[in-house]
Amino acid sequence: MLIAQITDIHLGFDPDNPSEFNRKRLDHVLKVLTAMRPMPDLLLATGDLVDRGDLASYKRLRNALSVCPFPVWPCLGNHDLRETFCEAFPEIPVVDGFVQYEVNAGQIRFLILDTLEEGRHGGAFCETRARWLRARLAEQQDRDTIIVMHHPPVDVGIEWMATDPEEPWVELFSQTIAGHPQVKGIICGHLHRPICVAWRGTTISICPSTAPQVALDLAPIDPDRPDNRAMIIADPPAYALHKWNGRELVSHFDNADDHVMLAKFDANMQPLVKALLAERPSHQREEKRSAA
Structure with a gap:
């Protein structure tokens, strides 16, 4: 099975521009994904789908994704708003007020989580969401499962963007998936960079953005002393391809620009x-x- 992933699309960052930069970047990636062979079996869109949570941007996103000949499964990020997302995508399930649902894709099962806390940049995972995830994991303990969420529950070293591992939601999430070896991987976005990390018995794969990327700088940052470091860079629009081979989830990262062929x-x-x-x-x- 071949799983494509896009993330951090941020449509509507330039809301009054009909030729918006982020829309052009998204269209570029979708053109690559829909033309590749073999074609992906499905596409995960892992949050920050739009920049300001407005309905017009969600409608433009729906229009952009309509070119996909494969199913598209979204989750929410910190720039999203549930009410307007659900108005634009009424077919996506909502449980106890959260956009959480499962996708059974033949060889594998995806559990899509909602880590949005509106008004907060970082992630969230409360007892209501944990109760849903516990129930789903308990139902099919022998079924290979991938968890999909926007916020990575791990500190990746880019201090101004990283998750604090001591946040209570991280520990609750960790406890919820503990003892479930059927969880073969966690697919995330949020950080606008390609990152893989072994984490508490599984692997987290973090996809770069279709929008501009975050600069790689692992130096400490002092919020009281701006140092003119690069924060956002205009690297090419990017995506991930995750190949499930029946045993492992193998993650590849690429961008949509033309590549110079040497052989x-x-x-x-x-x-x-x-x-x-x-x-x-x-x-x-x-x-x-x-x-x-």
Whole structure:
């Protein structure tokens, strides 16, 4: 199964511009995703879908996503607003006031979480949301499961953006998934950077943004002393592809810009490709079956 991910779209950052920069970047990524082969089986849109939570931006987002020939499953980030999101996307389930739902995708199960606390930049995960997640995990303890949420529950070292690991919501979330080995990975956004980290028995994959990216700077930051460091950078619009191979979730990150090709699969490269594949036991078994 091939799972595409986009995140931190921030439509409406420039609300009065019909040729909005963030919309152009989103369209660029969607053009790449819809043209690739094999095509993704589904697309996760992991929060900060719009910049100001307004209905007009959600409608523009819905229009942009309508080009996708595969299902699109969104979750909410700190720039989103539940009421207007639900007005624009009434088909997305709401449970106990939170946009939380499950997606059964054949080989794997996705549990989509709502980590939004309106008016706060950081994440949230309360007992109501935890009760829902506990129930879903208890229902299918032998089903491979991926958790999808906007806010990563981990400190990634970019001090002005990182989650404080001592926040109560992080501990509650950690306790909720503890003892559930069927959780094979956690897919997040929020940080506008590609990041992977092993965390409490599973792996967190964090997708870069379709909007501009956050600069990589791991130096401490003093809020009282601006130091002119780069914070937001105009790197290309990006996305993730997560491949579920039946055992592990393998995450790849790429951007939508053109890539300069230095080698191609032609007659010159064919011997290398054949030699590499011949080393694989699975390839050797396939050759034996073909010969028989």
